[in-house]
Amino acid sequence: MKKILVIEDQPEMRRSLETTxxxxxxEVLLAEDGRMGLELALAARPDxxxxxVMMxxxxxxxxxxxxxxxxRTAHLPFIFLTARADKQDARTGMxxxxxxxxxKPVAKSDLLAAISSRLQRAEVQKRRLDGKRGEFKPDFSSPAIFANLGLSRREAEVLLWVAQGKSNGDIADILGLSEFTVKRHMAGIFDTLGVQSRNAAMLRALESMGSER
Known part of the structure; x- marks a missing residue:
């Protein structure tokens, strides 16, 4: 059973998320503020x-x-839930x-889809890379790590965020591009890497990071 830590200062929202x-x-763990959430994250190691955001x-x-x-917690999947819809705020969090x-309010289907996607990514990363001796710690500090893949500078930047599970919309916000431009770069990435899906591109990126250890 996967364990999810919910950190939310509004009691009604907290109970609603717990029930869902x-x-x-x-398995659901609850915290009503950031300090309590930090203690639970370190003690219980949720999935x-x-x-x-605002607490x-x-x-x-x-x-x-x-x-x-x-x-101990550097690579825990982490999803923000907020009543604020400001793009700059979203960019800061990412x-x-x-x-x-x-x-918020987030539709149940959107919430569960986001959780499923992040848990699957974490599982893939663990299955493909944690089998190596020692703990795999991907370095997301620079797209230069993809220099050997034959990508353009911008494609490497896009792939760096894909490897972190970001959507095209997220990447557009972070890099200051249009979503159409991000899709165009994704097409170039697929072509250069010889893959046909976003998950496959993400795996190639993570494998490339693993080979640099």
Whole structure:
């Protein structure tokens, strides 16, 4: 049973998320603020974290920075849930290492799709790469790691975010491009890497990072 940590300061929203996730067969841990969420994340090691952004004390951005700086939690799938729909706010969260950014109220189908996608990505990464001796820690600091793949500079930048599970819309926001332009770069990536799907491109990227160890 996958374990999901929900960090949300609004009691009604917290209960609603708990009910939805438990009905889908998840084990749910609850925290009402960032400090409590950090303690639970370190103690319980959830498979995924759903977190509000605006909270008293330690907000979601502050919490994510702490988690990403700790080797024990650096690669936990992390999804922001927020009432704010500001693109700059979303870009800030993603630059800190968020895996997704959903605006409340979020439809059940969208929430479950996002969770499924992030858990699958984490499972793929573990299955393909953690079998190597030592812990695999992909370096997402620079697209230069893809220099041996034959991609253009911009394609390498796009692939770096694909490897982190970002959607075309996310990447467009982060890189300041149109979504159409991102799709065009994705087509170039598929052609150069000889793959036919986004997941296959992500795996090639992660494998390339693994080979650089």
């Amino acid at each position: 996730l438990e009905m889908e067969g998840f 995924l974290i759903l977190c509000d 008293p004390g330690m907000d979601g951005h502050g919490l994510l920075q702490v988690l990403r700086a700790d080797n 630059n800190l290492g968020a895996d997704d950014y959903l605006t």
